[in-house]
Amino acid sequence: MKAFGKILGLVLLGLLLIIVALGFALTHLFDPNDYKEEIRQIARDKAHIELTLNGDIGWSLFPWLGLELHEASVATLANPAQPFADLQMLGLSVRVLPLLRREVQMSDVRVEGLNLRLNRDKHGHGNWEDIGKAAPVATGTAQAPAAPAPTTAPAAEKPAQPIRLDIDSLTVNNARIEYNDEQTGKQFSAESIQLSTGAVHEGSSIPVKLTAFFGSNLPLMRVKSELGGQLRFDRALQRYQFEDMKVTGEATGEPLQGKTVSFTGQGQLLVDLSANIAEWTNLKLSANQLRALGDLKVNDLDKTPNISGAVSVAQFDLAKFLESIGHPLPAMAAGSLSKVELVSRLQGTPARMALEDLNLKIDDSTFTGRLAVEDFARQALRVQLKADTFNADNYLPAKSEAANSAAVARQAEVQSSEAGAMASGGSTPLPNAPTREAWSTDKLLPLTRLRTLDLVADLSFGQLTLSKLPIENATLKASGLGGQLKLDTLSGGLYNGTFQASGDLDVRQDLPLLALQTHIKQVPAEQILQALGKNPPIKGQITLNSNLSGRGNSQKALVDSLNGTASFVVTNGVLLNANIEQQLCTGIALLNRKTLASEPRGKDTPFQELKGNLTLRNGVASNPDLKVRIPGLALNGNGDIDLRVLGMDYRVGVIVEGDKRDMPDPACQVGSNFRGIEVPLRCRGPLELGAKACRLDKDGLGQVAAKMAGNKISEKLEEKLDKVNPKLKDALKGLFNR
Known part of the structure; x- marks a missing residue:
């Protein structure tokens, strides 16, 4: 028995020596470089790829099946002249015996200088789509007859067992991947790719490190x-x-x-x-x-x-x-x-x-x-938000230097007019009409972005500050699509009044078109003006309705093209630093041919109601029906407001309605001959001056004097006709009144 075991051991030892000797002979006597063409043909027939081996092939057989390829490239059979991949060196080795158990045990795998080129042509076909496909059959080439179909169904095969991987490490150095799309002209690349891993075992953690430079052209x-x-x-x-x-x-x-x-x-x-x-x-x-x-x-x-x-x-x-x-x-x-x-x-x-x-x-x-x-x-952007408080003014672009310079110049013009506008006395010259542009030429809207906007927004605010106006419980609903934007509503409380606006903005053209409707109810006018940085010439609760449209992409362009209608009512107000009563007194004194005994005093003029309607055309608002109710007086006026320069030019008539208060000066006591007489005023200058820009209209006052003289003649004639037959009296009065 011992002899048998000894013999068996010697036999196995001999077989092992024979295998080692055979492996040595194969690896040293057999050179795979002599069979490159055969290897290329096998690659064509089995893998359907065009393999080019420009460098040497190194290999070992046992116990590792080792392989090294140098200067190799791979192309598809459809386009063998244009390789989609090449490499400088590929080195790997596999244990032979585990392969019989469908286990892949590999030592270090190294890839040097891999260059992968992926290309999609102008027809949308990618070169990678032909990998592994047989070469196309040339037209006119005889095809081999198809093999006859088997008469019996093949036996069912057992499902293949997954191959178990066991790799000591994987290293990729200086690899590059390039993608080119001829349809779009876009190119992407990954260069200087360095990949290293630890031992690769299924079910266990594998350390991985990858570095690369990525690039694109568009x-x-x-x-x-x-x-x-x-x-x-x-x-x-x-x-x-x-x-x-x-x-x-x-x-x-x-x-x-x-x-x-x-x-x-x-x-x-x-x-x-x-x-x-x-x-x-x-x-x-x-x-x-x-x-x-x-x-x-x-x-x-x-x-x-x-x-x-x-x-x-x-x-x-x-x-x-x-x-x-x-x-x-x-x-x-x-x-x-x-x-x-x-x-x-x-x-x-x-x-x-x-x-x-x-x-x-x-x-x-x-x-x-x-x-x-x-x-x-x-x-497509959808917004549904609630905010406690938000100051939108903080996020608006600042004015340009040119706009700031223009604003400073115009403010200086207004201050100059205001310094000379001693409206209480009415003796200074009428202020000149302003000439400085009041609006910025800075661009307001990003037209390109707005044309692509797809928006539905529903916003609410506990308090929203917009153009320095504090709107409480504000609601904003807006939408936009295809260059057409719609403000469904912007509403809220404003200084214990209410504010509401809606509108449309069309930015499909180079000059956007804006349509805006506003409704302001019982809002203090002076607080609105103060919030806008203006010195208010008036106080009172204003109710304003407007329907306006304009075209352009700056404040100036919009105002210059502003058209539409508006109506306003101001109640329980005051004309600040404007003594209309003193203006009236001065006019009556002139008609009485008397001199005022006292110096004029600066004084406000309270009023019950101020109202009118505006028709706007290209930035100029015409107001044909201005009416102001002052205790004992009534003011009727008409004129224009030039919004382009924020200037006004009005003619106003002051009518004595029978107020029983004492006049401030004996020279302007009102007699019965003043009933129905309008004392004319002319108001011209910057809009910010309000009634401070009003003066007696000397030309109009002359017409009033002539009318009063006619009234006196009529009164004397009536006294003389009292003693005449009534029928004759009526006939004579009619003759003089023609």
């Missing part, structure tokens, strides 16, 4: 990135994990206007194809000043993926962030957009995304609600 972009983490996979369960994943890098290019963005992203990634889900948990993102946390989950990977999750953005300076990525905002009020933070749930698909249960803080304002892009292709 737009021109360049991105440097590095990816690291622990990869784990289970092919039987179709479960893939990337643990402790972290990607870092820098990006620059045309969209960033030469700026550089430094970014990082990290978290735990999971893809479970059996459950058709993907998750990114413990997500951390950063881009320059931006910091965000969150979780993402994608369901229904086999259908239309459904995305859900949550995101939290820490407080950051949005203005500085946008500047750091090459998109600076126009100059705004100091501190605007310096404190922005966000918390929200995510819900969407690859075509749409919504921020649900949104809590957004912008400076001193807090917004809650929903913000969504309903269709990325159409950029």
Whole structure:
């Protein structure tokens, strides 16, 4: 028995020596480089690829089946002259005996200088689509007859067992991938790709590190990135994990206007194809000043993926962030957009995304609600938000230097007119009509962006400040599509009154068309003017209705083309620093041919009601029916308001209605001969002066004097006719009154 065992051992030893000797002979006596053409033909017949081997082939047989390829390239049989991939060196080795058990045990796998070129031609055909396909049959070539169909069905094969992978490491150095689309002209590339892994074993963590430079031409972009983490996979369960994943890098290019963005992203990634889900948990993102946390989950990977999750953005300076990525905002009020933070749930698909249960803080304002892009292709934006308070003026672009200079020049003109407008005395010359433009030529609207806008917005505010006007409980509803924007309503309380506006904006043409309707009810006029930075010439509760339209993309263009109608009523008001009674007294004194005994005193003029209607044409408002009710007096006027320069030119008649109050000066006592007589005033100058720009109209006063003289003749004639027959009296009066 011992002899048998000894013999068996010697036999096995001999067989092993024979195998080793055979392997040595094969690897040293057999040179695969002598069979390159045969290898190329096998690649054509079996793999349907065109393999070119310009370098040497190195190999070993046992116990490792080793292979090294140098200077090799691969092309499709459809286009063998244009390789889609080439490499400088590929080195790998496989244990022979485990292959018999369908196990792949490999040592280090190294790939040097891989260059992969993917191209889609002008017909939309990609060169990768022909990989593994047989060469096309030339026209006219005789084809071999088809093999006869088998008469019996083949036996059912057992399902193939998955191959078990066991690789010591994988290294890829200096690889490059290039994609070119001839239809769109776009090009993408990944260069200087460096990939290294630890031992690759299914079901265990695999250290992975990848670095690369990515680039594109439309737009021109360049991105440097590095990816690291622990990869784990289970092919039987179709479960893939990337643990402790972290990607870092820098990006620059045309969209960033030469700026550089430094970014990082990290978290735990999971893809479970059996459950058709993907998750990114413990997500951390950063881009320059931006910091965000969150979780993402994608369901229904086999259908239309459904995305859900949550995101939290820490407080950051949005203005500085946008500047750091090459998109600076126009100059705004100091501190605007310096404190922005966000918390929200995510819900969407690859075509749409919504921020649900949104809590957004912008400076001193807090917004809650929903913000969504309903269709990325159409950029369909849907906004439904509530805010506690929001000052919109802080986020409007600042005026240009030219606009500021024009405003300063016009203010100087107004102040000069106001200094000489001693309206209480009525003895100074009539102020000149203003000539300075009152409106900016700065562009108001981003027309290109508005033409592509698809918007539905529903906003509400506890308090909204707009054009320095504090609107309480404000509601804003607006929509836009195809260059046509609609303001359904902007309404709220304003200084214990109400405000409401609606309108349309058509930006399809180079000169946008604006139509606006406003309704203001019982709002203090002086507070509106003070909020706009004007010295109010009037106090009182104003009710204003207007329907206006204009065309242009600046304040000046819109005002110059302003057309429409408006009506206004001001009740229980005061004409500030304007003594209409003194103006009337001066006129009566002149008619009485008397001299005022006292100096005029500055005094306001209270009134019960001031109203009128306006018809606007190309920036000039005509007011044919101005009426003012003052105790004991009535004012009727007509004139124009030139909105282009904020100037006015009115003719006003003051009528004594029988007020019994003592007049301030004996020289202007009202007698019976003043009944029905209008004392004429002329009001001209900057609109801000109001009634301070009014003076006695000397020409009109002469006509009044002539009329009064006629009244006196009629009175004397009537006294003499009292003693005449009544019939004759009537006939004579009719003769003189013709």
